[in-house]
Structures are given as structure tokens and as C-alpha cells.
Amino acid sequence: MSGGEAHVENSIWMRAVLFGGVFVAIGLLAFATMGVGVANVKHVAYEDAMHEYEEAKYDYENAKANNATDAEIASLKTAKDEAHHHEIDAHLSYLTWRTAGITILLMCFTYASFIGLGGFLNSVFPDDHGHADHGYGGDDHEHHGSGSPIVFSLGIMLFLMGFPSFQATLGNMLSGVDANLGDLGVSMLGLLFVTAGVANWWREDLPFIGNHEQIATETDAWFAGEHIRKAGLWVFIMSEVMVFATFFSSYLRMRTEWCTQWQVNAGNENCAAVDTLTASDFLRPNGGMLDGLGGQGDFMTLLPGAINTFALIISSYTIVLALKTAKSKDWVAPTGLMGKLMPTKKAAVRNYLIATFLLGSMFIVLKLVEWSHLVAEGFTIGAAGTTGQAASIFYVATGAHGLHVFIGLLVMLYLIFKADTVGYDEKNGQGIEYFGLYWHFVDLAWVVIFPAFYLY
């Protein structure tokens, strides 16, 4: 979006390409160290633990078959159970490092292609197109709106239209089955539109210095006198509330019929025994057990979800600090270590945004590590009975939330880029404000998801 504009050289976009290169390097480094180096060491330990368990199991079965004394059998059973726990711990430890390495790699590659491609497309424009009045505003012109969101939406529509064959073809390619590359066409065209829409959107916004923000002027309208972008964002949040409400209502509706450990503990007369395991049975202490699954939760299993909860709250605060700093007219550099981290107002805004970005990225990594553990422990949509339903709604709801976090992180990449180049101040800080509203909403949704799916 643009209104009043500053002169911005197109060469500045090359810095976005540089950002992309840095992300590729970080992703490769993280994958090499965590996903390959540490994970391979952990895999060796896992294999050793597996062999120990197999041996302990063999000794136990052998003792039973050979009519060993009860004391010997009991001792071997204890050894077998310990070996089994050790094997599970070793497996989860391996999964933690492997999943974290792969997740960071994929996230960094997505960040790199998003910011790098958008930057590259804008950097190749002739410079005089960058700051002239191009129909969507200018120093002395009222804001005329932007077509970029429409191009972006068209791209999303095309991507989703082609998505079934897109994911099937990618799946075939990854598993070495013959695949028709033409089946990727519609989605790839969609991604092209998305990239063009986003790049053009950034191009329009980067020089924006805060003048001529569109105001709702119709006197009898609900939002009369308010910034149109802010009103639009609140309407968008309203629709998002509905999306998450559907997940919760589905979950609650199904849960009223499940005999979970909670229902059994509560003395529900229709629930004599547990027939469904929920995610919380795998994560919290004293969770329910069914067919040998669940009930192994402790401090460590609950930790990723708890850390993520704190991470989102802290990130909500850092985005508030970024906005507060940007809008501050009499900002004074702090002293001590913070002074070194935030020597100027421009650096402070950028670094608060980077802190938010890092916390959000950590959220995604921990989320996928947690998912990998849950899947390894048998909490899958293919699980027997209604546990499969519980897994399905858990992965859909927490996955949709994670997707919102990830989309927020992609938007934040641009905010960091703008903070690092043009900078934010008291006049153009509304970009951070509007993004902050979205980010707080994501935090708000987690406030409900965490207790409902992880603790209850």
C-alpha cells in the first residue's frame, strides 16, 4: 500500500536477495549440524538401545520358556522394561534432532525463496518506476488502493485448485514413481501469481512514509473516520475467529462422546473404561492409557507446548515493543547490554522484529518436533477407534494454527527488511501495528488451543 512516498533506489532490493542467501546458509548449517551430525550420533545410540531391548526381550522370553524361577523372571522383566524405556527415549531423542534439522532447513529455504525472489523481482525494475506516481498514490495524491491483493488472491485460488494433483505429483517424485510434471502446472502458475502479487505489494509499500493513509469517510458507516486498512484487518480477524471456532466446535462435539481418562476420572456413568486417547494423554502427566499407548507423559513431554506458549506471549510483547519504539517521538537508547543491541531507534525496531521472528520460528520447530514424537508414539489419524478422530482434529487444529504462525513469519520477513532499509517511525509505524493485530490474534488462538488440546 502506498500514500506519501520516499525515494527508494531499486538497488536496495538486492539486500533482500542477500537476506535470502543468508537464510540458505543458516538452513544448510542447521541441517548439517542438527539434522545430520547430531541426528546420526543419536541414531547410533537408538540402534544400540534397540539391540539391547531385543536382547532383554529374548532373555525374558527364554527364561519364561525354560521355567526359570519367579525371581529371575521378575528381574528379567524389569530389565526388559527398562531397556524398552531406554529405546523409546533414544528414538525420541533421535527424532528431535532429525526433525529440528529438517524443519529449519525447509523453513530457511522457504524464507530464502520468499524474500529472495521478491527482492530479485523488484531489483530488476528500472529505477525511475520505483518512486514516480504510478496510480496508487504519490506525495500529493490521495491513496487509490492497490491491485496486488487481488493478484495474490488469484494466485492462492489457482494454487489450491491444482493442489490435489500438485501434492500427488510431488509425492510420486519423492518416492521415485513416474510423475507427469504437467500436473504441477496449475499450482505452479498460482505460486507465480502469489510471488508477483507479493513482490508488487512490497514494492508499493516500501517507500510509504505514512502520508495519505486511507480513511473511511462515509459519515454513517461503522468505521467512519477510521483507517480503512485497520478496519479491514479487524474484519479479517473476525473471519479467522470463525475458522478456529469451527475447529473447536468439531472438537467439543466429538469429545462429548469420547470416554477419555477425564470422563472416567469424573465418574461419568456412561464411561466405564477409556476408549479414546487425546493428545493430552500423551503429553501431560497421568494421562490415560489404551492398548499400551499413552500414559507416558511427564515434564519433558509437556515442555515443548509450554515453551511455545511462553514464546508466543514473549513474541506478542516484542512486537508491541517494536511498535512502541517506532512510534516514539523521544526515543532514547538504553544503556548497558541493551544499548549495544539497540544503539539507534532504527536498529531497535528491527531487532525487536527479529526477536519476534526468532520466537515464531522456534514455535514451528518445536511444534514439528512434538508432532514427530506423537506420531512415533502412535497418536496418528490411522489409530484404532476414536483415537484416530482425536488425532485428526488435533493435527488439523494445531496445524492450522501453525500455518497461521508460519504465514505471519513470512510477512515479518518483509517488515524486518523494511525496518532494516527504509525504517519505521511514528508516521509509518502502522504497518507494524496492523501486523501486530494479526500476531496477537495468533497468540489469542493459542490461549484456547493449548489448554483445550494439550492440557485437557
Next chain:
Amino acid sequence: MGEHETSGIFESMVEKLPGNFDIYFWNFVILMIFTVFEVGAVFFETVPGTDIEITLSVVWAILIGVGIVKGYGIAAYFMHLKGDPRVYTRTALFPVLFVLLMLWGIGLSNPGAVTELPSWCTPNWDYASQR
């Protein structure tokens, strides 16, 4: 998230607190403390250092109560609904109507709805029991 000043009990309390911290900082601190409380309620079977049992009903009450406090803290202060024009609060609350309708639907479609829900929130179920 906005520039408007807000006023209320929480703001007045914040002004009296020591240090040069603003309402956002104290809101952040409260959110963190309540999250610890929330996780602790599930993690411990008794109140630490005592024999007082944390029952299922208490955990329920804590999860819902903490959720409401945290939701209010984020929406009112971080999203700045408290200082912004009322139209934003109305916009944010509009979907609650549909959420309530969905909750009502959950109740009605529950197997126990015919016999267990109070009569004021159900249609006339007589036909179902007379069939």
C-alpha cells in the same frame, strides 16, 4: 496495538507500581504468571508443599479462568481494544454470536441432549420420547 491512552483500574494500579514500566510490560508479566499457573495446575496433583489435592473440577476452573484472563489481557491491552473506538470491540465480538450458536448445536446434537439438558435450551423433545 495503537496510540490511544486508556484508563481503568488496571492502568491506575500500573501507575502506582515501582519502576518505569508501562502497561504493556505488566500485562506481559501477568500473562506469563498465569501461564505458569495454567501448566502447574495440570502438572501437579497436589498444591506444591501441601496435601491439598488439585481436583478435576479445580483444573477445569483454572484452565477456563486463566484462559479468560489471558484472552482479555491480549485483546484489551496488546490488541488495544480498550483504547480504540468501540466499533472494533463490536467487530471482534460479532463472531461470538455464531460461536454460541455452535455451542448450542453441540448441546442439542449430544446423545444426552434429550434427557440431560435443561428444558429452556432445548426444543420440545416430547415427540422424540413419545415415538
